Amino acid sequence: MIELADVQAAARRLDGVAHHTPVFTSRTLDGLAGASVHVKAECFQRGGAFKFRGAYNKISSLGGEVRTRGILAYSSGNHAQAVAIAAALLGSRATILMPEDAPVAKTEATRGYGAEIVTYNRWTESREEIGERLADERGLELVRPYDDPLVMAGQGTVALELLQNAPDLDVLVAPVGGGGLIAGCSTVAKSLRPGIRVVGVEPEAGDDTARSLAAGERVRIDVPRTIADGLQAIEPGELTFAVNRERVDEVVSVSDAEIIDAMTFLFDRMKLVVEPSGAVGIAALLAGRVRGKRIGVVVSGGNVGAARFAELLSR
C-alpha cells in the first residue's frame, strides 16, 4: 500500500520539474453534468500525459549507479515518452522496447527525447524475454508503467494539485488502465477528504478492474478492442489492485462512441486536445454515469495527433 506521505514525497521530487497543470471549468459542462466540474488537464503535462509524474518519481529515487547503467521500459505509448524525458533530465539513458509496427510518430517522439528504441515483432517475439535479456546484458533497471509504489505515488500528485485548486470536491473521477493513476489519486483523495467518492472509468471492452472489484480478486480479460489505446490493460496490476479495492468506490464504463463525443465536446467547447484514453472521465459525465455536486475529473493526456483525431471524428 502507498500512503499520503508517499505522494507528498513525490510532490517534493517533482517540484519545479513537472508542470502544475491548469484546472479548467466550463459553464456548458456544468449545465450538462448538473454539477460544478473541475477538469485537471494533464494533456499539458510534460510528454503530453500524467505518466511523466510517476516515471520521474521512480527514476529520481534510483541510486546514482543504477541510473548510470540506464533504464528500460516496455511501451508504445505515453509511458515510453515519460520515461525517456525523465531519464534524460536525470542524466540517465532510457532504452524503450516497442513493437516494430508502433506508430512512427510515437517512435520518433520517444527517440527525440533521447531514448534508444529497440523494436521487436509482437507476433513472433516475447517482449518480456527480450526485455529480460537486455536488462541482464546491459544492467538496465526496468521501470514499470503502473505496478510500482513510486510510480503510483507520482501519479497521485495529480489529485494533490487538483484538491489544492478545488478543495471541496465530493467526487473524483479518473481513467483506469493498469490502475496506477487512480491508485495514487484515490490515496490522496481519501486521506484529505475521507467522504469523497472516487469513481474510475474504463472503456466498455476493457472492464477488467470493474470485474475484478466485483469478483474480489484480479480477473484477466482478452485484449480489449477500444480506441482508448492507453486503457487496454488485460488485468489490474497486483499492487494497484491492492490499493484500488480499498479506495475506489466504483468503476463505470463508456463506449468508444461516447469517448469520441467527449473528445469533440472538449475540442469544441473547452478548446482542449484530449486523447481517447484521456477523455473517458468526461465521457462518463456526459453519459450521466457520475453523480455529484462538485466533481473533479482527470483528463489524463492529449497524445492523439491531429490526423488521428480527424479520422476518429469521421467514424
Place this chain on the structure above:
Amino acid sequence: MIELADVQAAARRLDGVAHHTPVFTSRTLDGLAGASVHVKAECFQRGGAFKFRGAYNKISSLGGEVRTRGILAYSSGNHAQAVAIAAALLGSRATILMPEDAPVAKTEATRGYGAEIVTYNRWTESREEIGERLADERGLELVRPYDDPLVMAGQGTVALELLQNAPDLDVLVAPVGGGGLIAGCSTVAKSLRPGIRVVGVEPEAGDDTARSLAAGERVRIDVPRTIADGLQAIEPGELTFAVNRERVDEVVSVSDAEIIDAMTFLFDRMKLVVEPSGAVGIAALLAGRVRGKRIGVVVSGGNVGAARFAELLSR
C-alpha cells in the same frame, strides 16, 4: 489615441469577470523558433476568444439607461458571442445582426448566450441600413468590434497579463484584423517596455494594414479570400490605425497553408485548439518571419469546431 491608463482601467472592470488566460511554453516551439516563446492562450477566454475583453469593457462603461434599452452588434463571429455574453452579465440584452447563411453552430451559440438574432440576406440587404433602423426603432447602442477606444483598451488587457507573466519580452506578436487587439496590446507594450518590438500578422490575402502602414494612410482592399475568417477586414479602423501607425513596428503575413501547419503544430505539440485567425502569430514564427530572443505571441481564439478542423486538415 488610447493610453496605458485606459487599459489599466479596463483591467479593473474585467477583474473577476474575464479569465486570466494561461501562458504556455513549449521546448519544441522554442527550438523551432530559436527563441524563448510565451503563448498567451485566449482560446480559453470566455466565448472562446479575446473579444470578450473589449465588449465587456465597452458595455460596462455605458450608462444604466442605455444598457436597459439594449445593445446591437453586427457579426457572425467571435464579436457576436462576446457581446452576447457581456450584455447578459451586465443585465442588458444583445441584438445581433447576422447573415442568414451564417453557420448554425455560431447562431446557436450566440442565441445560447441569451442574444436575439436578427438575420438578413447579405446579397440583397444592407446590414448597415437594417442596423440603423433597429437602433432607431429600439434605441439600441451599437458596439463596434474594434473601432472604439473602450474596445481597444479592453483588448489591451491581453498584453497587460502577458507581460505580468513574462515581463522581459523583446517582441510581442498579435493577429491583425480590424486592428483592435494589436492597438490595445501595442499601447501596453510600448508603455511598459519602450524597447519592445510589436509585430502584427495578417493573412497574405488580407494585408490591408501592412499596405496602409506602407502608404501612410488607410488603404482599402477587396474582401480577402482566406481561412482566417476573423481577419477579413477590408481596411484598418480609423481609430485603430491612428494607434497602430505609431506603435506597431511591422506587419508580416502568412499563407493559409502556413496557418494550417500552425494549427496542426498547436494541436499535436501543445494540445491547444486554435482557430485559423488565432494561429497566425505561431504561423509567422514557424515560417521564420519573426526574430527575437523572448517572444510573446497572442493566440487569439479557438472557435474552429472539430468538424471544420478536420476539413481544414484534409486540404
